[in-house]
Amino acid sequence: MPSQPKVLIIGASGLLGRCIYDQFSQDPNFHTVGTASKRTRDNLLQLDLLNFENISKIFNTVSPQFVIYCAAQKDPDIAERERDMTLCLNAISVKLLAELCAVSAAPLFYISTDYVFDGTKPPYSPSSKTTPMGYYGKSKCVGEKYTLQYQNNCVLRLPFLYGPVEYPGESWLTSLINPLLRSEAICCDHWALRFPTYTYDVADVCYQMIKSIHKGIRVSGIYHWSGSECYTKYEMALGLASALNVKHHRITPNLPTSEPSNRPYNCRLDCSTLQMLNIGTSTPFEGGLRKILLASNI
């Protein structure tokens, strides 16, 4: 392996990809290259993952030693409506990349989700049987399967992510900022349990995993990472209101009358495999909220 291995981050313009790109860019021991579809600034290469020729061309031009796949169609509602595009982005292009990576012995890291589980039997370990409820989770299971066809590759499953945004509407949590500042009435789900995970913590986990491989430690297969605090969306909204120092009497909890059939209740992930490798960073939710408000100039 070269002394300054190249890390190719696919989807480096997204909520998570930006942090991973930032983390690797700060280490001169790595040569960091990123791709974006529409937001191609900061030297990111333009890549359309729906165009397979484009994937091979970028891969061969960069010739990476590691690839991290952060691109996705992550909206469960869009995934249900636009299944072909979702499958292509979350799985078929991953198959092609996995094949390209295998030829050059470059480990592929596929970012996946806790939505591969139905949330009825927490905690979930990496070996737990996947039981996705919707098409988003199903397509991610297919992406995982293609990734794991080659033994050097890794799948990293994550729960609800929050982090610095480019505009408030970029994530569910930050989309509440302006309504809260305007004291608008907000109604949030108070049923499903979430484990908000700070995007820079995930970036550090990816960085530590790749550094371990670079040092010759065997890291492959399925891993989980998650923040340790448990909140409903309603409780997260209350936390955000406190961080913004605004009143929260207009935030109301929404409790469904019957159990929703399309989203999981509690997908707590067991992260012990990474912890045993001494890998993992957990920013408390309150501190993470303060960081995103500062970083996003809000």
Ligand SMILES: NC(=O)c1ccc[n+]([C@@H]2O[C@H](COP(=O)([O-])OP(=O)(O)OC[C@H]3O[C@@H](n4cnc5c(N)ncnc54)[C@H](OP(=O)(O)O)[C@@H]3O)[C@@H](O)[C@H]2O)c1
């Ligand atoms: N966000 C969460 O709460 C969450 C939770 C669990 C797991 N995950 C997983 O974490 C990963 C990252 O999620 P994220 O929230 O960072 O997603 P995101 O903000 O939506 O970013 C998606 C990335 O994919 C790129 N992309 C979209 N369509 C593309 C296409 N046709 N060709 C090439 N690139 C394309 C986007 O590029 P442009 O923006 O430049 O178009 C962007 O860089 C995903 O695998 C997701 O499933 C996310």
